[in-house]
Amino acid sequence: MNKLVITLLLAIAPMFSQSQNFEKYEDMKDVDAMVMTSKMFKMLAKVDLSENDPEAREYMKLIENLDRIQIYKSSNSNIMSQMATDVKSYLQKGSLEELMRVNDNGQNIKFYSLPGKNDNYVRELFMYLEGTEGDKPMSVILSITGEIDLSQLSKLTSDLKVPGAEELKKANKKS
Template sequence: MKKSLILIALLAVPFFASAQKAFDVFEDEKDVTSFVATKNMFKLLSKMDFDSNDPEVKEYLELVNSLDNIKIFTTDNLSVASKMNDAVSKYVAGNSKLSELMRVKDDGKNIKFYSKEGKTDNYVSELLMHLTGNLEGKERTVIMSITGNIDLKKVSKLTKDLNVPGSDALKNLDDKKQ
């Protein structure tokens, strides 16, 4: 129940725009579904009165307190998908601190993960996922960008609970890091 309240609060906050401008243009695209949550939203979540004795709630709050933003853009429009793919390619090519973590090709999907180094091996300052392929019977493209002080051990649970396409592959990345 408490976890559900956190997720509802996460989803109920209005869309904000900040940081990583490379993909912000897709927020206004007609055929793109977007989710953008900023540091302000995470600060608001940390002030909510949740049962602090529940270890799962504590883990969620720790995670969200360390994030700057989460941006997720999804489309099934082939023309927009092409623009999104180009934007990811350009962003990765122009960002020397971003390195590829993993590639997964499975069940009609291609998923690539990139990251910027963080404070330690289990932390990154940016996590970028680019997914193309068949999701729920449609060809889709998904870009997910998470910035902050990201604990890879915890972020896979959040993306799975938010039902982010490709979150299973992120769980595999988490398992490999442990």
């Protein structure tokens, strides 16, 4: 029994350590960070909206099933290099599947997901962007976890003004 518990703990330990890799960016000086938790989503889901607006109802359904959104953005070359290393490590250790790659107008964007309950849902959507904003280099890490309805996700990323949201919207139309 003890061997089973130890084996399980060792198997899931990388999952916990991976999420920690990105949280370190929250307090760095040259990083724009936004982290929203499930408590925030539950609070937002309770906002009284018009029952006659089906789009608003779908949006609320999407956000109440989210666990966490993390967005980290930096133009500092040292931090960008660190982000690239952490993303590479995260992708090598995790079980994320590549969804798509876009190289457009100086921006290299990669999307990954962790499969969900069926083909329309994922448990994690992960995006990494390397590129420029204006004439400044930038890197962006986005991780959304929970029960994510892919048909509604592009609306959320657009509303959050996440770089790469347009590419996600285009990919969603293709599927």
